[in-house]
Amino acid sequence: MKKKRDIILALLTGLTLGLSYPPLPFSLLAFVGFIPIFLVLENKPKRPFLLIYLSFSLFHLITNWWLSSWQPNADPYLMVSGIAVWLVHPLFFMLPFILYVQIRKTTTFEVAVLLFPFIWTVFEWLRTFSDIAYPWLTIGYTQVYNIYWLQFIDLTGIFGASFLIVLINSLLLVVIKKVRDNKLLPEPLSFFSIKGVNFSALSIVFILIVPYFYGFLKVSEYNYEKIKSNNTIARIGVVQGNINPWRKWEVSTLDQIFLHRDLHDSLIKAVGKLDLVVWPETAITFHSIELNSEYNLNFLLDNLIQNQTSLFSGFADIVFLKPGEKISATSKKYFGDESKYYNSYNSAILLNYNPIKTSNPQIYHKMKLTPFGERVPFVEHLKFALKWLEWGVGISSWSIGTEQKNLIVESSEKSFEIAPIICIESVFPDFVRHFSKLGADVLFIITNDGWYDHTFGPEQHYQIAVARAIENRKFLVRCANTGVSGVIQPNGLSLVRAPQYEKIAFASEVPLMNEITFYAQYGDWLPNICCIVLVGAIIFVFFKFYVKK
Template sequence: MTTRKSKFNIFLIIISGLFIGLAFPPFDLFFLIFPGFAVLIYNIFHAEKLAEVFIRTYIILLSAMLISISWLPLSGLRENADKFLIVGGLLTIILYPVTYMIPVFSFYFIKNQIRKLFPENIIIPLLIFPPVWIGFEYLMTLTEVSFPWLTVGNAFTTQIDKIQFIDITGVFGISAWCLYISVFLCLLYISAKKQSGFNFRNIVFALIIILLYISPDFYTTLTGSKSKYSADYNKDTVKIGILQPNINPWKKWGGKQGDLVKDYLNSLNELSFRNPKPDLIIMPETAMPFYFLHPSYDDRFQLFKKLVDSSGVPVLIGTPDLETYTNPEDVRIDSKEFSDGKKYDVFNSSILLQKNSTRENIQKYDKIKLVIGSERMPYQEKLNFLQNLIKWSVGISSYQTGNDTVIFKTESGLNFNGVICYESIYPEFFANFIKKGAEFCVVITNDGWWGKLQGTYQHNQFAVLRAIENRRWIARCANTGISGVFDPYGNKYDQTEINEKALFVSKVGQRNELTYYTLHGDYIGKITMGIWLGFLIS
């Protein structure tokens, strides 16, 4: 009997992990995350030893990640891909669940201390789980080893009727809403095990679950968000030309760059003179697989400048940028060095090329949030041996971090950001651009590494959250897809297919109102982290 029960418990643990994984895009079975976390909470709560906590939690989270982020190692199996992705991806899936032992062990410890004070009360300790978990989620957005891809709230990007309230709370508000539903599901199960049927406590827990679940709908209805779902341009519309070139990211570095430049020029020429004529054209991250602003590539720079000067349409371009330092005070601790002793750094940049631009006065933003390992090793300025630990053959390793956020300004008066790829998963970081004056947003990315794996769909969906949080239109340009436009209520327009070339003009609106979330950022993350650390210290 014990063996049969043990096997059932293991089966239930694995199933709960699969439920959590299937809640994320592209599966979008969001409702499964509620019982998935309820089982996780129950197993932590009833574990008698720390070893049990570790084993149960690890199995659940490993199962979840095998579903939700299996694209990490699988992307290494694609044509021409670096096989290190297989190793790095597998290590991430194996080790990432271990990081969550920080909030899990914290909750287990806090729960035990509370139960010593209130032995018969299970409600108070269980209510502590959400702030502990969310506090850790927030912490994961602050460090250089962060990977906030699986923030609980990220599972609800298709449920735009439910998540309109994040213009006040941000994505951590969704996490809190979801986890408290899971807590009360857990309480209902514990209560029902003790006394089944329609007893008062069971009814109360069931009613709380129902009220929690429908509460976001009240906000959506009362604020009229649902009736504003389309064509809310607010100010004059901006026509955005989007170029999705569909270039194999593994082949373009060091390949036939002359042909690539010609293809880009032809595409830009076609877009620039379309009717209606775009006000801005955007190209994807590292569209130029060379140092576009470096004097040695001046002939190519002049070709694009000539086109922009003749059309009058500004172009936002993703490119690596090599900066050689002339002022010793600008040199970083981990800056690289040429054979002649000069110091330099390479940045993953977005630049705005407009009429009369020169290499010297061009507006440029250098990516700040860099991907761990593939773009930069964490804390390499303090741990120098890490800097050259991983070398890629595709021009993306060991980037330097940018200094500050930048708002691009066109001569016609457009104000927008140029967020690059991975940065779009950091909610408060993204909101800082809007606080600084972005009236609409631009995300440029590659995503060609993943093809049609889950990562491509997940990354695209995260723009839904950023649009609603800040009530801003977002134009997204990806190398191989998915490109498109998002309105301030999370609706998607002109979404492209993956692995296709696409040239199109879409419309976005300009807005200058600031949401409560934009102004105050991740205050829920800060509060919950304070609660978590406060309980630990006390």
């Protein structure tokens, strides 16, 4: 009976946390989602970590089931890798609980559970590092629909939201424990007479309510009409090509350019002159600046000059290695001359129709690559596995970009800097905030979420972008091949949101904002403080255990 109860409680944590994650509308469940698994751990089950694994396997299944694509055209490798992530990912969620269990052995429940928000935040933050970084399921994202409560992340970043969510769970657990230990009498509200309950209850109310006051002020402060009247405006066009991602690598580069150009031209005819038009990730495929692109670039430039509009687009860049330059694990031999090697990059290109201080083209190479999907983790040490782990579409061996930089849009009329964020880079808050520090006036995300059409994936990716807009207090323009494309305001509200799975183009007047938020300036200061607290706690626990021995 006890074993069944523990299994049910473990599954309940996975279920409540899963239901709290977008696009499901039950965000408040996150504030109680951790409670069941802690009740299980207090029961001292024989296999606690197996129950934790079970819990977060269900959480991953509810939120990230779409990683295998499950479409008729899906690559078998993508399907297998999605299943592999499902099996492995819960192990990362186990790590903070392993540390919690060790701390709990040497201290009281209250101390251990109130340390857990620090433990959780540190391990969540650590998931943003290394070749296998995958911070998609950061608990703070459960509140992206709770937009007024979330506004404080311009101070703390998304990890601040995670910290408070887990802290509320911890405080509720303290209340539950004290009530159970004191064998609560049936009189209404009698538990407030128990020592320590008042403080915990008031703390919960404070953490839940105070962010709303800050949030209402900030949502009003960043009202679109107010910002528009006080800032320079850039007229931005967004082109959503809606190309089947499984077929796009079989279509000629020029055909894809024609498709996007036609939507581009139709938009300009409808709305007039635009400062910049954006196309999605890899809208221009296998486009080699150094080898065969001169005609294509000239063709594009002629069109841009005619329309007096600049272009920002995703493309696949090829860069030949210079003599003596290091050949990496992802470098390839050039088929026309095997003595030559090149690196291929998932890239963004900016073409100004009338450059004054800059030159065409400006290129940014993607620096955060999707594990397995775009690059095999630790490929330098696993060269032998590279061919085994290659997509049918052949994009699992991109090279990593080395320079984070903004791109400069300019003409005789105005000049502004854009952050060229490509796909999964948008889920790394510290990485994105560096674009703000470098002087970005507006954030751009180009992506191709078509691999996961008609699943939770594209909507989750869009909602994660909401957090980036709030953290940096900048307008965020999002251009996705099949959607979700849109413009997100600095308060997280959508100014424009285009329908998915349609060939469509739209324009928006986007205010340029060069302010630097506290978070953009100082980054992940909160996880760093959590690290200090955690290290101190571990030292304390170690010496206490040592003295006891």
